[in-house]
């Protein structure tokens with residue numbers, strides 16, 4: 099029993115046709131980028147108009163997806179599939195710039211923000227910005243892109259749910275109280291607080307340098323009037339993540355550390371009332387069967403029937419292969435145990451297995467192999 103509910107279709111075919119957003123998450127290096135690209139391809143194969151938002155794909159995969167020139171808008175990938183496949187490589191800074199332009203009240207206000215030094219460092223300095231911009235891009239493509247399905251890859255995060263929490267954290271930064279008090283000390287009773295805030299700023303200036311504080315004040319001043327638009331947008335992004343049309347696909351490696359993180363991740367999602375819609379176990383050992391060959395080592399004097407021209411088997415080499423296989427079977431059993439444990443936690447979500455392929459997945463052919471495993475289930 100793997101925890102798959104009765105009647106749940108094997109593979110991801112149901113998910114791919116029934117959802118409009120798929121978020122691929124999981125810990126670092128488990129295959130999120132690969133699996134999200136393969137889900138996009140699987141959807142196109144099924145006749146959907148799909149778009150994949152990838153984050154920092156390996157160079158060769160980016161080339162295969164036609165993303166060689168950095169672009170923050172979807173590129174259509176040509177191929178012989180029933181639907182359409184587009185891909186976009188997330189440019190967090192470009193996405194943030196677009197948001198600023200969208201919500202500023204004038205071009206001058208947008209320029210003041212875009213040229214501000216603090217703002218220019220914000221995407222790299224402020225943790226969670228990349229996570230939020232991935233979600234923002236997802237929202238934009240979902241609401242304005244005309245796609246049936248948008249699949250989004252997520253950045254490797256230290257804390258599994260950074261990208262779900264990111265909208266709120268970013269906006270609470272933008273609404274920073276200290277700066278608000280310094281900028282708008284309009285009422286008399288705020289004077290005392292303002293005095294305290296100014297004292298704090300003087301301390302920060304001494305430690306971090308007055309330029310930084312000036313940049314920050316200029317930044318928050320330039321931002322005046324835009325908070326409402328930003329807050330509303332963040333709320334809509336959060337709503338989209340909680341929408342039943344959004345599926346979270348958890349990608350794991352069949353290793354203890356990855357399974358532990360996935361378990362933590364699943365619980366955190368559950369706390370936010372977000373169920374895991376499918377579990378993809380990536381890079382499983384291929385299925386070698388379950389039993390070791392029994393019987394005698396074929397003897398040198400008696401080659402197996404029908405193979406008179408083959409060199410006689412070497413009993414030592416045979417023993418070595420046999421013990422190799424034995425080790426593989428032990429590892430495969432351990433992997434299956436991990437999978438079964440996690441499957442129980444995400445039940446009734448389907449569990450989809452993708453084997454460890456011979457080569458890295460770096461082109462459309464490789465993605466097609468993964469896509470077949472995802473759709474078929476096994």
Ligand SMILES: Nc1ncnc2c1ncn2[C@@H]1O[C@H](COP(=O)(O)OP(=O)(O)OP(=O)(O)O)[C@@H](O)[C@H]1O
Nearest residue numbers: 126127128129130131132254381453454455458459
């Ligand atoms: N089933 C597989 N068989 C063989 N190689 C694979 C498989 N899945 C992924 N890979 C390879 O493993 C590497 C890591 O995969 P990928 O970049 O998709 O992981 P990731 O989770 O996105 O990593 P990161 O957290 O760093 O973004 C890539 O080189 C990819 O081609």
Ligand SMILES: [Mg+2]
Nearest residue numbers: 130131153154
């Ligand atoms: Mg990745």
